[in-house]
Amino acid sequence: MNRTRGMAAGALVTLIVVSLLIWRWPSGGSDPAASDKVPRDPVTLRFTYWGSVEEKKAIESTLARFHQEYPWITVEPIQLPNSDYNTKMLALSSSNEEPDLAYMTTELGEIFARQDKFLNLFDFLGRDPDLKKEDFLDYLWYKSSPDFAWGISTAAECFGLYYRKDLLEKAGVPIPPAQAENAWSWEQFVEAAKRLTLDSQGRNALDPAFDKDRIARYGIMFETWSDPLNNFVFGNGGDWVSADRSRFTLNSDEAAQAIQKLADLANVYHVAPSPYESKSLPAMNVALQAGLAAMIIDGQWINLDLGKAKVDYDIGVLPKLKRSVTVGLSGATVLFRSSKHPEEAWLLYKWLADPNKAINLYTDGLWMPVFKKWYTDPALVDRWVNANPRAHPPGFKDAMMKQLLENGMPSVGYYLQNQMETFPEVTAGLIPVWQGEVSAKTALGSIAEKVNRLNVQK
Template sequence: MLRKPISIALAFALLLGGILTGLRWEAGRSASSPKETYRDKVTLRFTYWGSLEEQRAIEDALAGFMREYPWIAVEASQLPNSDYNTKMLAMSASNEEPDIAYMTTELGEAFARQGKFLNLFDYLNRDPELKRQDFLDYLWYKSDPEYAWGISTAAECYGLFYRRDLLAEAGVSPPPARAEEAWTWERFVDAAKRLTLDSEGRNAYDPAFDKDRIVRYGVMFETWPEPLNNFIFGNGGDWVSPDGSRFTLHEPAAAEAIQRLADLVNVHHVAPSAYDSKSLPSIHIALQAGLAAMIVDGQWINLDLGKANVDYDIGALPKLKKSVTVALSGATVLFASSRHPDEAWLLYKWLSDPSKAIHLYADGLWMPVLKKWYTDPSLVDRWVNANRAAHPPGFKDAMLRQLLERGVPGVGYYLRNQMDIYPEVTEALLPVWQGEKTASDALRELAALVEERYPQK
């Protein structure tokens, strides 16, 4: 007679347990905490480039992200800078696109025309924590005003890095960090001559100086588009007309700036030729090793220089008509083929928020994309003053302030057909760097070709 009451009680207990379990499951599904227990596991594929130090910094940031979001695993692949585009093209052709990736501006512009990216403005429009106005103004890569196919991975800019000890040894006063006091071009060339030494220790002013046996260059710079643009823009030039309809790199302001740079190699003998550069390390390594006393480079090298304990500082770039800095960055994109776009957006937000990945910023790799990290002194203190080795005294004026007040968006944000035009420019300028053609002649020939093959209209 007791079996029936016992069965009813057991059934009731099982039913109650199931209801409570269901309630707990639903609570887990709807919880606002990032550490939700009942989410399905997700794996994101993330592709990026960078140095060994950058790899370490990224891996540390990703580990923090996965602790915060334990249901999201991130498979990160670091590809070499030199063939990043080639590998990304192959991945795309094989339908193996990552969920989230760094993207060069030239490949990004081409992929965007093919509709390969999600519109990041859609995510910002519905994000409860971030708004478009929270970001620096120049950061967006856009197909049209309301379609952002990419956003700058970080804020970046250029400065004049120099070895304090080598300048002191040569009796050269350091370049000023404030743009208002920036060296004139003539003062810059004078310093570079005093700092260039041949194998006998003679500088470039010495009548016996041997330009074929240089052991230390006064300055080094790279010849891909954005380093050149610091001086093209500073001289009033541009690659295209203000309305974007004409290619203008051959016009006098731009051509003069490129000729001034070429003269550092072929007239003043204070920078290596294209041939000599092949036997030299990358320019920030050359600065570390004392093979160059000054370099024109991007702020991201603060990471490597700070880790290497180099005795360096940063000055404002020398001016032609004015001292500016190119505001630039590779893009971060979300691929339209991603099966987990919302989680990919979470990862982008994590990497872009210095409070979540402070070492990416404090160690010198990136500058923030969010405005408040430049204007709130307590936040500036967290990334600039937290690591003085990676942010030497000149950083605040020569880079942070210069970016905000005199940053000029890089050509990657607006030039059309970059994948085609960049190689043409590189090839056209090679005889200029070698002293075989003037910049004006080479660029005039280039302009005719670009207008015919790759019109900006």
């Protein structure tokens, strides 16, 4: 796209033409970038998002370049805390202060979509000269109907097994395979975690004298929100709802077995922290940096922080149960119907989504592209993956990029209904499982009774 010219030519006829061509994009019009040489009235967009300190730096740098390209558009970035994002967004909406463009959690997005607060992104694509739906990865759309996309994934994201190469080498543990066909079995994974877990005297979890009450380094850490668990629920043949989306099925044997295996890492093998122990530990990527954990299960977005910290790490494909999978996920990006500048908001979305315009968001490891060609064209892969080996270590291409394309499974956020009610029920109901007080099968049976009172059908 061309830069906006600061002034018209001196000829009077040019001034007349310019005055006649001051652009306004009607509902059936074209991309505003097509007329970006024409002076126009100043526009201010409000954009809300979440993320780490490094993400804030990356976003603000990208927005500065956007303003250089489109100087009549000023973007007011508003970073809200991850933990309080829904509350803040609800407050903005109730005060009629909704932003133009926003990150959106899937649970709040579902509610706002029912209230018709979002514009249909398929409409923008239908008249956009540069993009079409087929350009995107298939799973990315948040839809209230087949023809209405209220949101689109901000980025492509997935999970992998992160590990400290130096710690594995010192413990004599082979590195986790990056290829799905060579993925560790669960038994191989547990064995590695035992050898990597050390107590305060340097004894690992295989040692008969190992002190489980004085652990200095855990072999593995993972989080217990929905998608980290779903890597193994899905990989064991389970799901949250039935194929027709009419029943809650997280209490199936397949799902319960997967969740029980994860709980056993803390309560049987003592290679992962319990919820109580986790409270005294830093965030997982920081724990990996500090050597408090040798391996973690986390999403590709932590490559940003690990790359900046110059950690000696790499990424393996997740251990498999019945099959090797990774969950494809992302929060949504939405355009609010209340926006006075929807065309400019769409222009900003296109900028953020296009690695050509915001390449640092991808090279630095924060995001993976939403466009298919950035995975299949070697020249484009080279631009975002190979450009920064610190943020994309050797295992990344197979363990994350290829794995997402070939074995990715959409997060439940794309299809589960009543998420605002369902997620808290599941989270609270599984706490006794993580604490080793009840079995996953028992807890999930109780959860199912409560959740099935909700309408989970899509």
